[in-house]
Amino acid sequence: MPAADPAADPLAQLLAGRYPDPETGELLHAEARAVVIEDSLDGDEAELVASVGLGPRLAVISDVDTATALGRRVERALAARFTVQGIVLDRAPRTDVETVARLVDALAPGTDGVVAVGAGTINDLAKLVAHARGVPQVVFATAPSMNGYTSVSASVLDGGVKRSVRTATPVGAFFDLRVLEAAPPRLIRAGLGDSVCRSTAQVDWLLAHLLLDRPYREAPFDLLAADEAALLADSRALLAGDGEAMGHLVRTLVLSGFGMTICGGSYPASQGEHLLAHYVTMMRPPGAVEALHGEQIGVCTLLMAGLQDAVIARAAPPVFRPSQVQRDDVLRRFGADAGEHCWQELAPKLLDRRRADELNARVERDWTAIRERLARASLGARRVGQVLEAAGAPVDPSALGWPDALVDDARRHAREIRNRYTFLDLVADASISFTSA
Secondary structure (H helix, E strand, C coil): CCCCCHHHCHHHHHHCCCEECCCCCCEECCCCCEEEEECCCCCCHHHHHHHCCCCCEEEEEEEHHHHHHHHHHHHHHHHCCCEEEEEEECCCCCCEHHHHHHHHHHCCCCCCEEEEEECHHHHHHHHHHHHHHCCCEEEEECCCCCCCCCCCEEEEEECCEEEEEECCCCCEEEEEHHHHHCCCHHHHHHHHHHHHHHHHHHHHHHHHHHHHCCCCCCHHHHHHHHHHHHHHHCHHHHHHCCHHHHHHHHHHHHHHHHHHHHHCCCCCCCCHHHHHHHHHHHHCCCCCCCCCHHHHHHHHHHHHHHHHHHHHCCCCCCCCCCCCCCHHHHHHHHCHHHHHHHHHHHHHHCCCHHHHHHHHHHHHHHHHHHHHHHHHHCCCHHHHHHHHHHCCCCCCHHHHCCCHHHHHHHHHHHHHCCCCCCHHHHHHHCCCCCCCC
16 A cells, blocks of 8 residues: 655654654654555465575464465465474464463564564564574564554563563564454454554653653654544544555554664653553463454553543642552552562652652643643544444443453552553552542
8 A cells, every 4th residue: 555655654764763852853754664465465475585685595474364364375485495393372372471482482483573463462472582582583464453563672471471572673563454454343343443542641641841851852752643633534444345445554553663663662652541550461460362452452441541631620730649559559559570570660760758758840831731732642532432333342341241340450560560650650649539520
């Protein structure tokens, strides 16, 4: 799906190293060598892989579902030009350290590159395996379900805690729109959920910048602004086989991934909404069905947007107080090992009297300007809900089988998982109840 004017296309500019940073004018570039988004890539697979310089011995990683959707086709096409080792995992594999270790051991000696055929889990596994082996990776997408295709990091479960691990950006990312349009509707809606969180992630990241002077950049949001606007204008079209709408979704996901890479982390795409989702994943009752990541993010984005709206609407500045949470509380909540990890993440954010006083002085002086800038970056809960509902995506925690008590706990304690300051921290630090925020 080439842009009408490649010279003005942010994706083409980024790949060519000619995208100007909107704040500094610095020319930004993507780490990937190629991103190809076309109506069909059938018959082009071997040429695409060869074009990014992979060596002759390749491992193709898929699972039973993605192998059926595209993996077998990719293997056949590559076998005409490369030596191919096909690795097909069972349905719904886990991205955990044990699975990564098994895959690293399974790769044939002398493998020159890893080819992922799948979506979130397969892409993350392939990134981690390629990184461990010190070889490049490419990905053929099978669903527009998440924004991690072109990011520099991968998520992995380690000791019950989901961690983001810095790996390498795939050198090639290839999107056959016909394959993506045929993906299960839930996966398409999941990609939409992973797109709308741009709003809450940006507002949370901006909050940390305005309150705590943490680094912040506009570039990742400027990159995807045009495609996001087109996508959100008619999200219903995604489920109607509309190739143009699917192209905007894919480009939004790809550009979001590059935005994370430019920033050296997931800051522009993963904040309070992801903390809520990760908390539920960690704490949900045994045997409970786990929703798709993007479904969870869509619902949690709506929760966070409502919280952000309510706080931003408050004319009076928040009043910060010294933090009350204790290490023993965190260890009891998460268990000894995971709890210690969470405490190490939480402790740097906790406020003593001096830091609370400094924040109070800042918001007393600047709250109106802070509110106005945050509001400009936000879609707002009403708009987020409209976009998700138009595509038939879940909008309520109950639709994912989440008990009210678990959601309430997530609101209170998800901030303890990671050292990112979000609106979850603000309401805790200012003793604002969720019902009155």
